Amino acid sequence: LAKTTQPISMDSYEGQEVNITCSHNNIATNDYITWYQQFPSQGPRFIIQGYKTKVTNEVASLFIPADRKSSTLSLPRVSLSDTAVYYCLVGDAGSGTYKYIFGTGTRLKVLA
């Protein structure tokens, strides 16, 4: 079964770049890596998704090395409203059936 691990928490100041890494050793060959943001009492919100190399959208970048065993979410200039929990999501087919596995989550706190 895929183990997807992330740092438990990170602190940052407004305006700084934040990089959050997810380790996913057993990601399925054809699977994309998706990152979500979650605020208290809300569902996960899609941020960005990628398969390999680098993907960028209007809010974040995603870096995926060639072996795809990890990925890094980069938030370019965080603000107080970026304080949330960030999760990676990958698919796992290691046990013979396909499952979606969320990472352990990283609690980001942005300070003024």
Add this chain to the structure above:
Amino acid sequence: EPEVTQTPSHQVTQMGQEVILRCVPISNHLYFYWYRQILGQKVEFLVSFYNNEISEKSEIFDDQFSVERPDGSNFTLKIRSTKLEDSAMYFCASSEAGASNQPQHFGDGTRLSIL
């Protein structure tokens, strides 16, 4: 922007009772999912559903759980005989297709409290 809606937002139920959690996925989406999140823990996959049948399910999704799409818009999760450890947030999600390059869109969840 279309969204996934879930009802009720909070459900309180006595242990041993049946509970049904309801979801209205995004209208043109074909794949549906249920996840749960125990307080303070990560989100855990329960089940995926396509074409009126279960596609995949996790070890958590045992015989006490069932899912149904009773009509063209609703997607439900039933827990037959609730246990204290079923207390959690339950999230519904939907996607246009089942490939992992189609992001899942989540509702804001139902908080289930078992007494």
